[in-house]
Amino acid sequence: MEQSLILIAGGILMGLGAIGSGIGIGVLSGKYLEGVARQPELQPMLMTQLFITLALVDAVPIIAVGISLYMIFAL
């Protein structure tokens, strides 16, 4: 009984995290492409900023994924 609850919890945790990072990174890279399209010579600088903000957007979802993997497999 308890194991199945953990699996459901892990699934929900990972799913919601995936939705969050999916939307966040989608919007982020969309804006990045617009920025590069508008000024291609800024591409290197924009790419650095993209990676920094990508990691910040990705932070909480990947922590959620880490915790849910821990719960599912190692708990």
Added chain:
Amino acid sequence: MAGDAPTSQEYIQHHLTNLAYGKHSDGSWGFAGTPEQIREMGFWAIHVDTMIWSIGLGILFLAFFTIVAKRATAGVPGSVQNLCEVAVEFVEDNITQVFGTRPNSVIGPLSLTILVWVFLMNLMDLVPVDLIPHAAYLAGVEYFKIVPTTDPNATLGMSIGVFLLVVYYNIKIKGPVKFATGFVTHPIPKWFMYPFNFILEIVDLIAKPLSHGLRLFGNLYAGEMIFILIALLYSSGIVLAVFGGFLQWAWAVFHILIICLQAFVFMILTIVYLTQAHETGEH
């Protein structure tokens, strides 16, 4: 591990437990044999394998850079020297971009150390999952995790270290009074908003080191977990093994980006937090 092939659950369980050294329930100090013993050891169990690998890689980094620094020539630099110069200049550019050129003796070496050290620790994740733990098993060491950054103790330890530095610089630059009143007045300087400000500032203060450390941990832990799951494919039939081999190659290539990105982000956030600690501008 039992004589017969371990079940997948055991296999995963085995690859996720650290080599812990601590106080057994019967009061004797020693290495833990099973995960249950680790739980009994509670807080004061030291993850020996994380310590070995992180300190070892730290010494490797320091030795490598010291040797290159000693043999640095103003003339035609050798390839090794170029490598170190690329790293140092990369760190220097990021610091001047974010932190500016304020005199600070700590931020330069700290950022270089964090970048290269965290990168080296993350690099261990590319080593095939079973290679070193199995060798350690043959040498009699039951559990041996080789990637220090998949241990929250290591990543949170680093982020708490950075947090202490931030508090130190806050107090040193702003002075204890201004730093303390900053908690209450910050977002909205109206007196009736003080409790609201205080809660906001405290949450912000705590969230920074926590998310800073757990981000690195989450990324590396999820990455290693997927490597372990791929490794499970090898044990089930030739078709899946070949597919597993390709999957491991593909995930390792993608993981190289994650490794570099997480080390870079960990450094950048350290610089950003230290910059915020130096902000005294009235805004």
